[in-house]
Amino acid sequence: MTSQNPIISFSLNKQNYTNEAIKNTKKFAVSIISENINTDIIYTFGYNTSKDIDKFKDCQQEDYKGIPVVTDGMCSYIVCELIHTIDCETHDIFIARVIDTKKISNEKEMNYRYYHEVVKGIAPKNAPTYIEEKVSNQGETDLASNENEFAKYRCLICGYIYDEAIEKVRFTDLPEDWKCPRCGVGKENFVKI
Numbered sequence: 689m690t691s692q693n694p695i696i697s698f699s700l701n702k703q704n705y706t707n708e709a710i711k712n713t714k715k716f717a718v719s720i721i722s723e724n725i726n727t728d729i730i731y732t733f734g735y736n737t738s739k740d741i742d743k744f745k746d747c748q749q750e751d752y753k754g755i756p757v758v759t760d761g762m763c764s765y766i767v768c769e770l771i772h773t774i775d776c777e778t779h780d781i782f783i784a785r786v787i788d789t790k791k792i793s794n795e796k797e798m799n800y801r802y803y804h805e806v807v808k809g810i811a812p813k814n815a816p817t818y819i820e821e822k823v824s825n826q827g828e829t830d831l832a833s834n835e836n837e838f839a840k841y842r843c844l845i846c847g848y849i850y851d852e853a854i855e856k857v858r859f860t861d862l863p864e865d866w867k868c869p870r871c872g873v874g875k876e877n878f879v880k881i
């Protein structure tokens with residue numbers, strides 16, 4: 689938002705635990721992801737909630753005066769202090785003062801374009817950039833007409849691709865309690881691509 693007196697803004701879904709945590713502590717750190725990150729870290733932090741798991745349990749981190757900061761696979765981090773919160777219906781817009789920064793590596797920072805096109809990830813459901821995808825019945829018709837061909841299915845929540853040619857098991861033959869190996873949702877969240 690500003691340069692000489694650095695202030696940043698971002699929005700967070702009200703249903704996210706992080707939203708509540710920032711309002712309570714008014715202090716937080718933002719880690720800038722590098723293109724070389726182990727993507728498991730993205731899935732741990734992006735597709736889970738701290739209500740259920742300790743996201744910090746297995747990743748490299750630093751303690752900045754009591755604020756836990758993820759450094760695993762990161763280029764840098766920014767430490768902030770909340771100064772305003774603006775209600776934006778489903779989300780809140782947070783405005784925060786940058787109180788410190790640290791460069792961790794010389795790796796290139798990952799942007800959303802790289803995340804979509806190279807990592808093949810999609811925005812988590814509560815993200816401001818999330819777009820709902822509609823499931824069509826077209827896939828079933830295609831499968832019936834190409835019984836010998838392998839198909840691919842994509843998780844609508846995290847973007848994980850289930851490739852029958854690699855797995856050697858038809859998606860439809862997977863047990864009903866099968867879960868997406870990346871984000872843990874059930875088969876009903878997959879669509880044939």
Ligand code: FE
Pocket residue numbers: 843844845846847848868869870871872873
């Ligand atoms: Fe998934």
